[in-house]
Amino acid sequence: MSSTPSGGATVDRAFEAALYADSGPALDTGASVLAADPAADGELSRRGREFVAALWRRGWQPADVVRIVRRDLDDVHVRLAARLIRAQAPDDRPRGPRWAAQIQALPGEPSSGSGDDGGGSGGGGTGRADRAARADRAARADRSARTDRFSHATAVLELYRLLLRLPALEPLDEERSAGPPRPASKMLTRIRALLVKAEATGFPEEAEALTAKAQELMARHSVDEALLASHAPAPDAPGACRIGVEPPYEQAKAVLLDAVADANHCRAVWNEAFGFSTVVGFEADLEVVELLFTSLLVQATTAMTKAEAAQRAGGRKRTKTFRQSFLAAYAHRVGARLAKAAETQVSDDLLPVLASREVAVGSATDRMFPQTTSTRLRGVTDEAGWTEGAEAADRAQVAHRPRLP
Known part of the structure; x- marks a missing residue:
């Protein structure tokens, strides 16, 4: 029974x-x-x-x-x-x-x-x-x-x-990363500290210098991790994480995340319906993508708030189209500068290592997302917003990386 x-x-x-x-x-x-x-x-x-x-x-x-x-x-x-x-x-x-x-x-x-069971001395x-x-x-x-x-x-x-x-999503490989946690990285600690300072400063030139130094360290961190992995007994494999890309102005934010991911040897696929992007890459690169994207969003929001205040002081009422255009221009300009920084030359012996990792990331992305489509930015109609956003991106730009030995 x-x-x-x-x-x-x-x-x-x-x-x-x-x-x-x-x-x-x-x-x-x-x-x-x-x-x-x-x-x-x-x-x-x-x-x-x-x-x-x-x-x-x-x-x-x-x-x-x-x-x-x-x-x-x-x-x-x-x-x-x-x-x-x-x-x-x-x-x-x-x-x-x-x-x-x-x-x-x-x-x-x-x-x-x-938590603590109270059994300690x-x-x-x-x-x-x-x-x-x-x-x-x-x-x-x-x-x-x-x-x-x-x-x-x-x-x-x-x-x-x-x-x-809720429908099924592309599974992320948690089994692969369920082993012992990675040791804390001193480099990531330094990168975080630089980005926190860049977000907090009220001086655009200082923010630019701090963010540029952070990206320089990110490049070094990525190459160091790639070299370590190339000598490991078992080759490392790409993983994936999801990063929230939520309203408002989610399309421009997705473009910004895509640029950050691409510059740091990752690929991003935006799921507009559920408000996130899946970023595919090696773990060290995924960490820096999360850090830089979050920091750039903070810097962009701060710059947009100041630009709106200046526009209002000049007697011009700003609208949703101003903010949409501002963030779209910011994402476009930062993406261009990140792409330029990503072209930094490395020594010939590193090229095969980095190339093999890029191929691995591309293959993993294609397996997870066999069908993707491109999307055009919508609602970018405010010239003042675009100009202000592009200028803010210049101030937050990630400077050209120095040649890595």
Whole structure:
């Protein structure tokens, strides 16, 4: 005789009513069924963890799920999704360091499962007090979320309906990177520090010099990693990561990311529907692409804000077309300068190593994305925005790399 989990029949009825229909009445019916049966809460959570595990099998990752939930639903759904992902993590298979970083970055209260158990010397009381405080905060948050059972059930069903309907994505190879974490790179630490200073300074010339030095170090880092890999017993292989490219002005941002990726021996493929680009490349290059793209976005936003203020001071009202044109010009000009920097000559003995890695990246991209299309930038109609954006790109330009020995 088969048995049904406690509350399973209730959850089945709610799902049958709400998950496969878009109407408000259907959602209300399912939420009413769940709200009337508190015994179904555990089974409802278990089904949610199953939905999350199914998403991982379909190629999604934690940051992807949070991004799409935030775009299509509300903050309450983002918190529910983060809670589900954390709850599912102990049952998941080993993943790579990027996955672990995404779990760590989830919004809301982090899980305490991997924290200090209070067993260290002199730390028992403190550990117990910390756990009690976390438990109290979690309980209060849970009571607040469940004050209105109907509203809570409605939010859960809305979230599950979205998760259930997400299509498969191109899988990223987390198995390959699930081994011991890479040792911390002093070069990457220096690059981060330079870019942070470039973002913070109010002087364009200083920002240009700092960003140029960062790109010089990126070039050195990439070549050093390539040489190390060429002498390794087992050849390294390209990997991939997803980087959010979200509204507004996502098309110009995607163009900027493509330029950064190309200059650093990677390839980027934009998924407009789900708000990210997949960047394919070797791990050391993927790291610097993320760093430089993020920094250039910060610099571009700062420059655009200043340009808008100057335009308003001159009595000209700026519009969405100004910002779109500004960022498009910024991406275009930075891309041109990065491409020029990428032409830096290297010694002849390095050419075969770098060429083989470029071929490997291209082949990996073609396997993941056998069909891609090109897209033209839209909405670039404001001449002042284009001029200001191009000038800002010049100030943030990554200078010509010196010849690498």
